[in-house]
Amino acid sequence: MAHFLSQVPTFLPILMQGVYLTVLVTLGAFVLATALGLVWAFMRVSGIAPLAWTARTIIVIVRGIPGIVTLFYIYFVLPDLGLSLSAVQAAIIGLGIAYSPYMAEVFRAGIEAIDRGQTEAALSIGMGWGLLMRRVILPQAIRVALPPYGSTMVMLLKDSSLASTITVAELSLQGKLLASSTFENTTIFTLVALLYLAMSLPLTAFNSWLERRMRQAR
């Protein structure tokens, strides 16, 4: 334990560079996955058959491909097609796309959990699709979708380590590089695990706090 503590000041600053990239990739991919997921979800509940069908097909395809392959595709194949991205950009886009089907399902489940009577009441006072979504469905759907949305973010945080496979020196890769040059495996990987926990636990706590607040607001 004393050995561990004595080494923390040496290794922590190096690992923090990895933390920075982990946070960057996670947040970037989270924003992108949320935006894409909302688009897929709205297409699916639009009631317009070609849109619903397109979204369903995209979801099936993206979900059927491992995230790591999506990352490879974007980082290694797109340059051949004339589109070169930095490793961090590729990681954000790849993870954002790979996670968008989960987001879409979270949002769709939330929207579809709302009683049909709500839609009918909204239509019967003359609301169109936009007002119906904004004033009636989404405020209620958010309460349903929030818990799975939060856990998806925690999953994404952990899966951001996939970015290491396309050379992004995020926390897990930074730890591995550091360990292979110092042989302090125990200390370094314990630190890496603790740093991941330090990021995911507050997220989980924030999520349950939000959930409680949403429940009280009813």
Add this chain to the structure above:
Amino acid sequence: MSIIELRNIRKSFGAVEVIHDVSFAVEKGEVVCIIGPSGSGKSTLLRCINGLETYQGGEIAVHGERVSTGSSSIRQVRTRVAMVFQRFNLFPHRTALENVAEGPIFVKKEPREEVLARSRDLLTRVGLGAKIDAYPAQLSGGQQQRVAIARALGMKPDAILFDEPTSALDPELVGEVLAVMRSLADEGMTMVVVTHEMGFAREVADRVLFLDGGILVEQGPPGELLSRPKNPRTQDFLRRILPS
């Protein structure tokens, strides 16, 4: 001109036709009750008038304007013909006051303060002046349905459609809702009411329609239709539901 007019309406779900060639009109200030067994198409008919369902044949007009779900005028029609549902369908994330004010503020874009003042008056009028800030979950079924009636009135509709407004209520709460509806009728509101409350139909309706199997079997003043029905199907239905 009739406020609501249905001419030869046919409505199918898939291959099954559930409304067969129904025609009737509702005049201004008239209270029309629709009675009939479960599954006879009463809800479907109301929902067609409000444009919540499409129909395959005939024509429905509100104030002479054709109701068709595809057209852009349908939202206009819906602001003029309000609907009160069996299961209230209040917005659970909004207070009683917000439920009433929602349509006038966000759909009709009326000035907020004016709408809020009017909505308070409407809630007071249905006996809920003390509950304007309550959420639906904090209200009894009867209170929720009265909020729903106030929400309908908030739209300043030309007519209100009621789909079994008291069927989901505990028996002791039915009276308070019927009392509000009765007072609306007294003030001249045009109403189409699907109901199993024969007492209400007898005392309040100007005309009663009997629907069976998607067919408008018989219609007439309540005194005639409920006491001396001509059609055997009407006689049979009334025998089953009225205590002899």
